[in-house]
Amino acid sequence: MSYDRIFNFSAGPSMLPVPVLESAREEMLNYHGSGMSVMEMSHRSKVYDEIITGAEALLRTVMGIPGNYKVMFLQGGASLQFAMVPMNLLKSGKADYIVTGQFSGKAYDEAKKYGDIGLAATTKGETFSRVPQQSELSLRKDADYVHICFNNTIYGTRFNYIPDTGNVPLVADMSSCILSEPVDVSKFGLIYAGAQKNVAPAGLTIVIAREELLTKELPAFVPTMCNYAVMADNGSMYNTPPCYPIYICKLVLEWIKSIGGLAGMKKLNEKKAAILYDYLDESALFKNPVSRESRSLMNVTFRAQSDEINDSFVKEAAKNGMANLKGHRSVGGMRASIYNAMPIEGVEKVVAFMKRFEQK
């Protein structure tokens, strides 16, 4: 691999495509003859306007976002969305949450500060080793929205279906799966995603919301910066947006387009995940703890029988150019995060290494 780069299996921030980094390097001191870096541009200049409107247009094309949806480039990560969603969308005061891991649990706890929040389902009793199926959901017909986390980074699970919530808008945290495969945006009232896994460096949050759900008239305690309608009406320019991550986002979207859009991305991601899961299903040493139907395409968790073996595996892998394979501190074991930018060679290398390790 050029530049002596390693394969970085971090859950996020995580790998970016090499061509994106090469463009960023190339354009660092002088973007397209403007005489300045993208980091130095006035966000209200013509040259920057082409970047932000270009990024939005590309996102709309690549994801097939319908015209009645607003796209916002915000700050604060998914964690700020945990508050912004209820602050903006609670009207009757009721919402239902499906809790499938640590982050959806945090979203649920934060929402409780703002209204009557129902627990529609949880798989906590099964150590979040799967997501609940449609028949298990207790949904209130008069709720303002239903919230899910589409892919659960820590537990390596994901929804293999879009929950049917009738007329109640579905809100999804897609931080760890956005842009990994095609998704029917029209099935969602609102989608949000921290950018630092599949989109851009940390510091950018993408929000895609059906226009009719947004209203400027919110309770007085809602910070102006947390009002979706204000952000959308100002084209994400109510104040200075995170300009550089938006620029990288545009480069990433161009890269995705060049390899076949989200359909091409899905094919590649399924291939990568299959290499890992197929081996795990055969291995006598390593096990994947997730129910087959809930397996994540992005985060593949596995573990050996003892913490000692797990630790030794993570250390040996790091020495061999495969970094950040340690599982989240709350669950232990291992986790290979194989987001869009992880090349297939990285997955092949880790599986080859697992085989050698198992033989030893």
Add this chain to the structure above:
Amino acid sequence: MSYDRIFNFSAGPSMLPVPVLESAREEMLNYHGSGMSVMEMSHRSKVYDEIITGAEALLRTVMGIPGNYKVMFLQGGASLQFAMVPMNLLKSGKADYIVTGQFSGKAYDEAKKYGDIGLAATTKGETFSRVPQQSELSLRKDADYVHICFNNTIYGTRFNYIPDTGNVPLVADMSSCILSEPVDVSKFGLIYAGAQKNVAPAGLTIVIAREELLTKELPAFVPTMCNYAVMADNGSMYNTPPCYPIYICKLVLEWIKSIGGLAGMKKLNEKKAAILYDYLDESALFKNPVSRESRSLMNVTFRAQSDEINDSFVKEAAKNGMANLKGHRSVGGMRASIYNAMPIEGVEKVVAFMKRFEQK
């Protein structure tokens, strides 16, 4: 100038030091042999920890921040601080604001959502052409804090003194002057600054707060992400921080240190500002509308008699490699923002150009 770069007088985002951009370019695909870009690093990795703790340590050294102050690397810009300050610091419910321009006006309006906010003074009647002096301030002794904007980007003014607020903590928005000269941090209860002028690219907000002012127990409506105590207790890692701007911030601080710290910075900034103000005081064509004692070191505003001349000046300057000299859309005229990274050659060039323009 190398790389065909231009002199960019933007009010923000604005110029970064060339050595900083060169380091960023050099390290783009492989930071210090880590095999990855800073944009790709797990924020909880050892290699990134050195960056964020290094940035904080440098900021403490360069600004002389006392040990009983917390440093936070946040998101959302000064505009989110307009809400976070009252949400966190209002205890009795009263605060006093000095309004000296558009942004301090926005801060004042936002704070009114949360309590009994007094107008301690304003120079609105004088088109914000100066800041009020100590004797003009109506301060309430039982207020929770007094808020000022230390440097007013749009009007080109700044406080030439630190208001004496007795036992009431002073809160200052220093977005457009932080790191431009030494400041006695111990005189402030809290300082905040959007990074995109003197510190780093947009997307990072620095908050420096006296520890005793922070408390986790806040009204239920305050988003967890807006709770200073939570952010500070987690070392700005409650969630993923804006990692890349923090890295650039560290490079900028190293650059400031290399040219003599804030004392050296001040000397350079005073020299740059004097070149412009001295010429403006003599010019028959261009006038600076600001009272002498309130003149900003960072944003120098000026105008000719007619909008036609102003427009023509801005256009001609841009053709000659001096960009973004147009004044803010709310006031018109011209503005040269000469932040830390603007070289003295840029100021000399613009003054030489003004002289030629005046002769014509």
